[in-house]
Amino acid sequence: MALTDKKIIITRALEQTSEAREIFRKNGAEVFDLPSLVIGPPDDWEPLDGALKEITTFDWIIFSSANGVRNVDERMKEIGLSLSEISENIQIAAVGRKTASLLEDMDVKVSFVPPSFVADSLVEYFPQNQKGLKLFIPRVQTGGRSILSDSFKLKGAEVTEVAAYESSCPKDIPQKTIDALNSGQIDIIAFTSSKTVKNTVSLFTKHFGENWLKLIQKIQLVSIGPQTTISCKNLIRKPDKEASPHDLEGLLQACLELNFN
Numbered sequence: 001m002a003l004t005d006k007k008i009i010i011t012r013a014l015e016q017t018s019e020a021r022e023i024f025r026k027n028g029a030e031v032f033d034l035p036s037l038v039i040g041p042p043d044d045w046e047p048l049d050g051a052l053k054e055i056t057t058f059d060w061i062i063f064s065s066a067n068g069v070r071n072v073d074e075r076m077k078e079i080g081l082s083l084s085e086i087s088e089n090i091q092i093a094a095v096g097r098k099t100a101s102l103l104e105d106m107d108v109k110v111s112f113v114p115p116s117f118v119a120d121s122l123v124e125y126f127p128q129n130q131k132g133l134k135l136f137i138p139r140v141q142t143g144g145r146s147i148l149s150d151s152f153k154l155k156g157a158e159v160t161e162v163a164a165y166e167s168s169c170p171k172d173i174p175q176k177t178i179d180a181l182n183s184g185q186i187d188i189i190a191f192t193s194s195k196t197v198k199n200t201v202s203l204f205t206k207h208f209g210e211n212w213l214k215l216i217q218k219i220q221l222v223s224i225g226p227q228t229t230i231s232c233k234n235l236i237r238k239p240d241k242e243a244s245p246h247d248l249e250g251l252l253q254a255c256l257e258l259n260f261n
Helices: 014-024 044-055 066-077 097-105 119-125 147-154 175-182 195-217 226-235 247-258
Strands: 007-013 030-040 058-062 091-094 132-139 159-169 188-191 218-222
Touching: 007 147, 007 175, 007 195, 014 030, 014 132, 014 247, 030 175, 030 195, 044 066, 044 188, 058 066, 066 097, 066 132, 066 159, 066 218, 091 097, 097 175, 119 147, 132 147, 175 195, 188 195, 188 226, 188 247, 195 226, 218 226
Parallel strands: 007 030, 007 188, 058 091, 058 132, 132 159, 188 218
Antiparallel strands: 030 159
């Protein structure tokens, strides 16, 4: 297997590490955990709850993450509704295969998934004229991009965008991962979002001091997509590879294509 004996750090939300770990282990890699996001509730549920009470007035719901799906569905159940029922009358769009897959597992009818798993692609290929459409966009409270909302508003849509969850930085790095970094064992760090880049830099600074950049200079960096690549360039350096498609399978493929000679 191409990643046999390779040691890799995958920066993920604490709740999402097992899936990534399994994919990479099947290809021979030894995976070191570095949870770089903690997913929790927004500071205030009221804006989301208010939007959900008006849910039947929307033409589309646009999900950009699985976290948004889970929290919206849970809050809907509290008022006697479900995403599965709603999708019979309201069209659902999902940015990315994983988000679409979760919706389908919940028996939600997904009307549109863009060809490239990024927000820009959803805007570019949206299957309907947006003028006059009522769109509901649940999103992360802080740190996300506003491209969906901004682009649809420019095209004449009425957009309701509310926080469905928040993602924050964990306090610590697992000791096993710290030891592997200190002893120069790590071959690859794979970043799964812009926020994981920012939080990883914050964690590295906290645990290794200002010398952290030197510590990882020989480690190959892989980014899951364009925005993550930009964050890598701004905060660390240009990644050695960018995933295509922009999901975990694409991330694996990018790692398989790295040159270790």
